[in-house]
Amino acid sequence: MQLFDIHSHTLPKIDDGSNSWDETMAMVRQAHETGTTDVAITHHMIRRSDYDKENEIIEKFAALKEHLEKNDIPLNLHLGAELYYSPDLELTHKISTYNNNGRYFLVEFPMQGIPRYCDDKFFEFIVDGKNPILAHPERNLGIIRNPMRAYDFVQKGVLLQMNAGSLTGMYGETVRQAALQLLDARLIHFVGSDGHNNTKRPLVIRDAYDIIIQRCGETYATKIFQEFPWNAMSGNEITIDEPMPISMTPEKAQSKSKFLKLLGF
Template identity: 35%
Template sequence: MKINNLVDLHCHILPAIDDGSPSLEASLKLARQAVVDGIRYILATPHHMDRHYLNHAGDVAAAVKVFQAELDANDIPLTIFPGQEVHLNGQLIKNIDDVLGIDTGRHYLLLELPHEMVPSYLDEMIFQLSCEGITPVIAHPERNAQIIAEPKRLYKLAEDGVLAQVTATSLVGTFGEQVQRTAKEFVKCGLVQVVASDAHALKNRGFAMTKAYQVLNEMDSQYPERFATNARNLLNGDKIKARRIEVPRKQRKHWLS
């Protein structure tokens, strides 16, 4: 794993398209921070179909093309790919043609759950996506209130072949001790397969990818190479090596609907 060659599969770097960056200037600043943090490739993942944003596939692709030209003009060695952070909703399959995958073949989809809970129809949606040949990659499960309280929920999803992405800042403790503990537990249990930044131009929402890979290395020296390879394989639409999953320890905090 080359630390200046990292792939970031979850990043809100595009200007004025969601809550990630208010302007081109802010986006270029984010891009420079990404390079300093060892990142070479970024999947731009603006919010799509959540309560606030609708970023159509064609619009995202066009925005990436314009932003890449700005990066090149400013000699920032970063390559951007079009993607979306797709919010789980009942209209997902109906609007699947307006959805960008992590890879161009849409074998993988970055799927965001509500922060508070896991909707009861998630299992049915996963089945419908599988019928389309799509494997969901759940974004930041370690920050979902219900999954924190009921970690077995993620284990059951993993049993069904669902993948998950842990946030770099979760691993390094930016979101607090409980989220960090949950993130590390999911790594140990094989329930998350890739680390990404989920970076925004907001305080405490930076990249922290290098630090996250250091945390992974402290946990197990094999983790950094595995996670880096998984990120590349997901971006390329290739299969990732499955590893044995384990049931996570129970969390003590209660979850209330």
């Protein structure tokens, strides 16, 4: 089975990710050795001036592909960006959408909350056939405080990407609990390492895969680690399961049905 990591900062000296080619190569080795088959490279695009590095990113991306081949590391690479949300967000650059497919793009909110009117902005994209993938919602304070906002986004056509480290406790217990809550409601559609280096924020999703297989089963794991990302990289349609409202997660739904059985329903 293919294991897709759709969020990473792997190329050297672009943003706060990898610092050198040595570090980049250590990262991709780590990814391959832990079972990842596909990595999407998604450097931060926060200010307009960040796009000045677009050509450098495209060149380094091609160079990394060559390094992988020379070093016999069978890892497929995809190119996109992590777009910082703003009301005038546009998808006019080659790296704006994954593999320049004109459709799926990764977007992040500020950690402190959910920007005003972003629902309207996302709606404009969606009616225009463009699909936002929201990066690490489980780390966003607005969603942690009110997880139903995640459900609302998904209902409106936004897809959600979880960070692997959120499940392993890398960002603390509050984020881990939020991640589990979203996962249990089947509101997560992709997993990314958000890998920045080969030490504290590695290019690894394997631990999250093991947790998700255990907790949610193989069918769902196959969708979010293989089927959905494959379609997102190729620009194909993604059909998700109907999301469950947060209050009706499997454990709660199960205990409710036990309760109804006890009552003789």
